[in-house]
Each structure stands twice: as structure tokens, then as C-alpha cells.
Amino acid sequence: xxxxxxxxxxxxxxxxxxxxxxxxxxxxxxxxxxxxxxxxxxxxxxxxxxxxxxxxxxxxxxxxxxxxxxxxxxxxxxxxxxxxxxxxxxxxxxxxxxxxxxxxxxxxxxxxxxxxxxxxxxxxxxxxxxxxxxxxxxxxxxxxxxxxxxxxxxxxxxxxxxxxxxxxxxxxxxxxxxxxxxxxxxxxxxxxxxxxxxxxxxxxxxxxxxxxxxxxxxxxxxxxxxxxxxxxxxxxxxxxxxxxxxxxxxxxxxxxxxxxxxxxxxxxxxxxxxxxxxxxxxxxxxxxxxxx
Amino acid sequence: xxxxxxxxxxxxxxxxxxxxxxxxxxxxxxxxxxxxxxxxxxxxxxxxxxxxxxxxxxxxxxxxxxxxxxxxxxxxxxxxxxxxxxxxxxxxxxxxxxxxxxxxxxxxxxxxxxxxxxxxxxxxxxxxxxxxxxxxxxxxxxxxxxxxxxxxxxxxxxxxxxxxxxxxxxxxxxxxxxxxxxxxxxxxxxxxxxxxxxxxxxxxxxxxxxxxxxxxxxxxxxxxxxxxxxxxxxxxxxxxxxxxxxxxxxxxxxxxxxxxxxxxxxxxxxxxxxxxxxxxxxxxxxxxxxxxxxxxxxxxxxxxxxxxxxxxxxxxxxxxxxxxxxxxxxxxxxxxxxxxx
Numbered sequence: 001x002x003x004x005x006x007x008x009x010x011x012x013x014x015x016x017x018x019x020x021x022x023x024x025x026x027x028x029x030x031x032x033x034x035x036x037x038x039x040x041x042x043x044x045x046x047x048x049x050x051x052x053x054x055x056x057x058x059x060x061x062x063x064x065x066x067x068x069x070x071x072x073x074x075x076x077x078x079x080x081x082x083x084x085x086x087x088x089x090x091x092x093x094x095x096x097x098x099x100x101x102x103x104x105x106x107x108x109x110x111x112x113x114x115x116x117x118x119x120x121x122x123x124x125x126x127x128x129x130x131x132x133x134x135x136x137x138x139x140x141x142x143x144x145x146x147x148x149x150x151x152x153x154x155x156x157x158x159x160x161x162x163x164x165x166x167x168x169x170x171x172x173x174x175x176x177x178x179x180x181x182x183x184x185x186x187x188x189x190x191x192x193x194x195x196x197x198x199x200x201x202x203x204x205x206x207x208x209x210x211x212x213x214x215x216x217x218x219x220x221x222x223x224x225x226x227x228x229x230x231x232x233x234x235x236x237x238x239x240x241x242x243x244x245x246x247x248x249x250x251x252x253x254x255x256x257x258x259x260x261x262x263x264x265x266x267x268x269x270x271x272x273x274x275x276x277x278x279x280x281x282x283x284x285x286x287x288x289x290x291x292x
Numbered sequence: 293x294x295x296x297x298x299x300x301x302x303x304x305x306x307x308x309x310x311x312x313x314x315x316x317x318x319x320x321x322x323x324x325x326x327x328x329x330x331x332x333x334x335x336x337x338x339x340x341x342x343x344x345x346x347x348x349x350x351x352x353x354x355x356x357x358x359x360x361x362x363x364x365x366x367x368x369x370x371x372x373x374x375x376x377x378x379x380x381x382x383x384x385x386x387x388x389x390x391x392x393x394x395x396x397x398x399x400x401x402x403x404x405x406x407x408x409x410x411x412x413x414x415x416x417x418x419x420x421x422x423x424x425x426x427x428x429x430x431x432x433x434x435x436x437x438x439x440x441x442x443x444x445x446x447x448x449x450x451x452x453x454x455x456x457x458x459x460x461x462x463x464x465x466x467x468x469x470x471x472x473x474x475x476x477x478x479x480x481x482x483x484x485x486x487x488x489x490x491x492x493x494x495x496x497x498x499x500x501x502x503x504x505x506x507x508x509x510x511x512x513x514x515x516x517x518x519x520x521x522x523x524x525x526x527x528x529x530x531x532x533x534x535x536x537x538x539x540x541x542x543x544x545x546x547x548x549x550x551x552x553x554x555x556x557x558x559x560x561x562x563x564x565x566x567x568x569x570x571x572x573x574x575x576x577x578x579x580x581x582x583x584x585x586x587x588x589x590x591x592x593x594x595x596x597x598x599x600x601x602x603x604x605x606x607x608x609x610x611x612x613x614x615x616x617x618x619x620x621x622x623x624x625x626x627x628x629x630x631x632x633x
């Protein structure tokens with residue numbers, strides 16, 4: 001919007017806008033910075049309610065306590081393993097299906113699309129899913145986390161849209177050179193789709209990294225928890241001392257401290273990559289939504 | 293831009309397009325007889341299978357996924373009308389008719405959580421749908437590109453946090469020694485145990501939802517704003533429209549299709565208010581306002597093992613959701629001409 005009107009009302013609006021947007025930024029970051037400040041503070045100041053944006057009584061004791069809790073590291077490793085395996089499986093399934101759906105000439109394509117899209121509007125619900133996963137014996141296995149969420153229909157449609165926009169000529173030329181469908185997908189289509197693949201990997205990886213409920217529902221053994229469930233048990237105070245491990249001597253003393261540290265450690269990887277990958281997310285959402 | 297959802301209309305017509313087989317050299321194309329392609333459906337299928345079996349083979353595993361983890365649970369909902377025994381048949385033991393439906397309709401507890409769900413869903417719709425539009429309009433008035441990008445980056449951030457982390461942050465923020473109570477104390481007030489007070493639950497839930505979703509929600513609107521033709525603004529200015537009238541007559545109509553689509557989607561998820569977040573934020577003290585249908589059925593089903601009863605409630609909830617999205621879609625198709633499909 002290029003306008004050169006500068007009426008008084010508009011100048012007032014611009015000042016007001018700056019104030020509001022500054023408020024939005026502060027409101028977004030403030031709770032977070034407070035957690036970071038708490039994580040470095042001495043519990044005496046936290047309990048006195050004196051920690052705001054600057055750490056008081058700076059120390060790393062709580063970080064050391066958490067770092068020396070073997071359960072924390074076990075759970076952290078679980079999160080990494082679950083995220084990697086689940087993302088891999090999800091990518092294979094999503095890519096294959098999206099490629100199939102992108103072929104306009106394919107007989108039965110409309111049906112195949114509706115098989116996927118219908119599940120966006122109606123799903124079985126918590127209880128039948130729980131009964132299913134339990135009865136096929138996936139409880140307390142990695143597959144309870146990986147399989148039920150293997151295809152996100154939104155991601156599927158984003159990929160399908162991307163594949164549809166690839167020029168047909170390349171694939172036709174490859175077919176003339178004697179490549180079969182698998183060869184075309186592997187050697188021609190996928191190398192051309194690095195951007196969308198990167199975006200999809202990020203979409204899936206972040207959602208698996210952040211997920212907690214599936215693990216909470218299907219894992220009963222603390223050794224198998226991802227770190228999000230570890231954190232959940234801390235903040236819910238469900239397990240208190242025994243959940244957080246015996247290493248945490250005086251848990252009640254440093255409860256908010258421990259929570260803050262765990263929160264910081266859980267989001268650290270996300271925050272570390274966020275500035276670099278944010279634009280992929282935005283472009284992915286656009287790709288999926290501005291179609292049609 | 294009639295539909296903003298990634299549902300491709302062209303798909304319906306795909307089969308009638310002239311088609312040449314990329315797998316066959318141009319010389320010996322196996323063309324389906326052009327005269328009567330639909331009169332022999334079985335033959336057409338056989339040809340399609342022979343031609344595209346490699347493509348179909350790629351669809352096998354994904355279809356298996358949808359069948360087992362999406363459609364089987366849908367059918368699994370029959371346990372709402374059948375007696376179910378843990379460890380027994382996945383689809384229940386024997387028909388009991390509407391016993392479980394009648395059971396929850398007679399359950400005062402159910403109507404409590406039903407009301408809570410409506411209120412929370414309504415509040416979310418009231419705040420979390422329009423606020424991103426307002427924020428997008430404000431972002432749009434920022435002149436400096438770099439500043440705009442910074443603002444967007446910051447406001448998207450909460451979207452990437454795990455819901456557990458958000459719940460943790462909310463609890464710390466509102467704890468007795470947290471920043472909010474610090475301010476209350478400074479102002480001379482008494483500290484409030486926010487998380488234990490039923491009368492605060494809705495406020496906390498809705499504001500944390502706004503905190504997490506408002507920035508990310510602007511993306512589609514900002515995209516729609518960039519597609520508005522600059523000439524429309526010029527024409528409006530020539531006609532003497534001030535800034536407000538430009539926004540009213542040009543900007544808002546420009547983002548209307550996006551807004552309507554998102555509104556339909558929001559209405560569709562109305563009943564499924566953030567189950568995971570409620571589960572993390574509520575506690576027995578805040579059940580009177582915080583307990584919603586999904587958390588209630590989680591407790592009755594998973595924690596108390598009344599699977600059939602919980603499945604009946606879940607089915608009821610899903611049907612309401614489906615009805616809502618279908619009717620919202622129909623209404624918007626009739627009134628503003630925008631629909632999801």
C-alpha cells in the first residue's frame with residue numbers, strides 16, 4: 001500500500017500501531033524470557049517472587065541436577081529416536097501417496113484423494129484408536145507413536161500440489177530413456193523436489209518432537225517416555241520426586257527451577273533451528289493453502 | 293480463488309483429458325478405444341492396472357495406513373452400540389442398542405461438560421478467529437520490510453512450541469511466585485492461585501490460545517493481502533476514500549474468501565476444543581469450568597475403562613463436528629459463494 005497521504009489521523013494511527021505491535025512482541029516473548037531467567041536463578045529469589053526478566057542469584061546448579069538425571073537423558077534420547085524414525089516413515093508414505101495422487105491420468109484418482117481427505121473431516125476418535133492400538137499389541141513400542149500418525153493429510157496435499165506443478169516433459173523423457181515409475185520417482189522427481197521435501201521433513205519433525213499425548217497414552221514404562229512426557233509429569237506434579245529421578249535431592253525446594261530448566265532444554269533444539277527454517281514453514285503453508 | 297483449501301477441483305475431470313502414456317514410446321501407444329471408453333468399465337480397469345500397476349503399487353502401503361489407522365477406528369465406533377470387553381473383540385461382543393447413548397443423555401455430568409465445551413469453543417471462535425485478521429492488518433501497515441519480517445518471526449514463534457511447554461510456561465507465569473502475581477503484589481493486591489480457581493480457567497485457556505495462535509494465524513491473511521490489486525486502492529483514493537474507507541471497501545473484501553474458509557474450518561473444530569491443552573491445564577479443582585467432552589470421555593474411557601460409554605460420547609462429538617462443518621460450508625456457499633469443495 002503506497003500512499004502519500006499523511007493526514008493527522010493517519011500519523012496518530014501509525015504511532016498507535018507501533019505501540020500495539022511493540023506490545024505484541026513484548027507479550028509474546030515475555031513469558032518465555034521469564035522462564036529462561038528463572039532457570040538460571042537461585043531458588044530463594046524464585047520463591048520470593050523476585051525473578052522477572054533478569055536472573056537473580058545466577059547459578060547453573062539446576063542445570064547440573066537435570067543433566068545428572070539419567071532418566072532425563074534416556075527420555076531425551078527417546079525423543080530423538082522417535083522423531084527420526086517417525087519422520088522417516090511418514091516421509092516415505094506421504095511421498096509415495098502424494099506422487100500417486102499427482103498423476104492426473106490415473107484411474108480411480110478421485111477416489112484415492114477422497115480416501116485421504118475424508119479423514120480430515122471425520123475421524124474415529126480417541127477411544128476406538130486406543131482400543132485398536134492396544135489390541136494389535138503396539139503398546140509400549142515405538143510403533144504406537146510412529147504408525148497412527150504416519151500420514152498428515154495436510155502435508156500430503158501440499159506435496160501433491162508440488163508434484164502436480166512439476167513439468168511433465170522431464171518424466172516423459174525419462175520414460176523414453178527406459179526408466180520405470182520407481183526410477184522416475186527416485187531419480188527424476190525427488191531430486192527436483194528438495195525444497196518441498198525439506199519443508200515436509202521439518203513439518204513432521206517438529207510435530208513429532210513436540211508431541212506428547214500419544215506417548216503418554218501408549219507408554220507405561222518411564223524408560224520409554226519422550227522428554228515431553230518427562231516434562232508433563234514434572235509440571236503436573238504427578239510423580240514428583242520419583243518421576244524426576246532420585247538425583248533431584250530436594251525437589252520441593254527447587255520445583256519451579258527444575259520445571260524452567262526442563263522447559264528450556266526441551267525447546268532449545270527448536271529455538272536453535274527456528275531462525276533458519278521458519279521461512280520453509282511459511283512457504284509450506286502457502287503452498288498448501290493458496291491452491292485452488 | 294474460490295476455495296482456499298488444497299482440494300483440487302481439476303481432479304474430477306482428470307480422466308477426460310487427452311492422455312498420452314509417458315511410459316510408452318510415442319510410436320506404439322496403447323490408446324484406449326476412444327469411441328466407448330466408459331461402456332466397458334471392467335476392461336478400462338484392466339487396462340489401467342496393466343498400464344499403471346507400478347503407480348498403484350506405491351499406493352498400497354499408504355492405503356493400508358488409512359484402512360487400519362483411520363477407517364478401522366471409524367468402524368470401531370460400533371462399540372458405542374455393543375458391549376465391549378477389554379482384551380476381547382476389537383468391535384465388541386454383542387449388540388446392546390442405544391443403551392450407552394441413553395446412559396450419557398441421562399448423565400448430568402455429560403451435560404456439564406457439554407456446556408463447558410460450548411462455552412470454551414464459543415470463546416475460542418470469538419477471539420481466535422478475528423484477532424489474526426486484526427493483527428495481519430496492523431502488520432500490513434508496517435512500512436519497513438525488515439521490521440515487518442522481525443515482527444512476523446517473533447509472532448510465529450509460539451506456534452512451534454510443544455503444547456506441554458506452553459502449559460508449563462502458563463503455569464510458571466501464573467504461579468504464586470510468577471510475574472503476574474508479582475505485579476499484583478506490587479499493586480498492593482493479594483496473590484491469586486490462578487490455576488486452582490475455576491473462575492479463571494476460561495480466561496487462562498483462551499488467552500494462552502491467543503498467545504500461541506495469533507501470529508501463525510496471520511500468514512494466510514498476509515498472503516491474501518499481497519494479492520490485492522494496487523489499482524483498487526488508487527481507484528478508491530480517486531473516488532475520495534480515506535484510509536478507513538479503503539480498508540472497508542478494498543482490503544476487507546480482498547481477504548474475505550480466506551476469512552470465510554478459515555471460519556468454516558474453525559466452526560468444524562468447534563467441538564474438539566484443544567483436548568491436549570485442557571488435559572494439561574485443568575485439575576480436579578477446575579473441572580467445573582475446565583472439563584470438556586473430550587477430556588471427560590478420556591477419563592471415562594482410558595482411565596476408568598468404560599470404553600463403550602466413552603465411545604458413544606466420542607461418536608456423538610464427532611457427528612456434531614461433521615454436521616457443523618457441513619452446514620457452515622453449505623451456508624457460506626449459499627450466501628457468499630465460498631466453500632471448501
